[in-house]
Amino acid sequence: MRGNAESHALVAPGSLAAVLDLLAAEQGAWMPIAGGTEIMVAHAAGRLKATKLVSLWGIADLRFIQASADGVAIGAGTTFIDLRCHAIVAEEFPLLAKASAWIGSIANQSRATLGGNLVNGSPAADSSPALLAYDAEIEMISVRGRRRVPYSAFHTGYKSNVLAPDELLYAVHLPRRFARHRQYLRKVGTRRAMAISKVALAATALLEYGVIREVRLGAASLAAYPARMPQTENALLGQCITKETIIAARETILAEAQPIDDIRSTAEYRQRVAANLLEEFLLEWSREEQRT
């Protein structure tokens, strides 16, 4: 059934401080809405439960990309158009630029925000695998102050996270230390555009004297929320990229991935594709190393 605009209140206090005051005054009563690309879909379908919404759109304090010597801070209200057009993001965090460019359409990217993508917390979220691979940190803010958690500890279950009722996601912090890393990201969906992932896998990794010294794997749709694959990472650490290593890593990710059957795909397909993506990443990397 179609949603009714009059059964939901929406206010736009206009500043970050005013939004935080509202969230603190009536804890749990207000749902933040940024670009609305998720919430307005639920509203149109008549399944938006929140009756009181507070707008974050247009709050300049949440829409920024700030680079310092060792990191880049991205405000939660930064849109995916902002991200894909930013020179430092494109150069040093190409996986995030790539993911930003394949989220929905241009019209979706103009409105959808990084913070919205993460707080919505879909297991298939497009920006998540790249952020996991880049070891992102999440900064949250409330009238009580600010705190940070590693992004890998932000999601706690299906569409749930560590945000307290009075907190907003404020910024995502990326360390600027991936220039020499091998980087990989591939999304498998039904079509090239406007498709939600069946599976996506991102990786950053470093080889030292022929041995894998660092590896981070970020996956979408392999668990109830976007997640690292620590067992598979451990199976790769300290190894040379050999056929045996690849076989062992495939077996580990097949066991570690816990996808589900749903309207977009099956658990079995997702597991097999995840193992294939991992193998593709490792084979491409190994070929590149042999060439140089």
Place this chain on the structure above:
Amino acid sequence: MSAQWPAIRMTVNGESRTVQAPAMKRLLDVLREDLHLTGAKEGCGEGECGSCSVRMNGELVNSCLVPVLQAAGATIQTVEGLARNGVLHPLQEAFLQCGGAQCGICTPGMLMAAAQLIERNPHPSMAQIREGLAGNLCRCTGFMRIFASVIAATTQQPESAGEGASDAR
């Protein structure tokens, strides 16, 4: 109309307009019902089909996903604002010449997405055109005539195509 509804001012196709509407009413419905601008169409109502595309502060948006309160103070351009002083935009001319419009439901969205594209990139490649229009679905043309229209608009009149789009903001 209710006294509780906020008064929301927007600049729509160059004119200052004020509407009183529920804050969560979709920009699409305000344009069509309150301002009688029926160019933007409702297709899917969930941001997948692009037929409600308009430009808000110079960016392409799905007007079905914008609560009108978030458009307060914004500059909105709809397909009705593409032609200037009775002269069609080069994209509109090209759609006519190349058969880019058939049933017409997707056309306003296609035109706005194409206008957004060529303002940023006056001479897009085929790949860039495909990407720029990716969220706009057409069930008549098979898309090729639409792509041909955009190419025609950007090659026949390369200067005026770019300027026309930015003038109309």
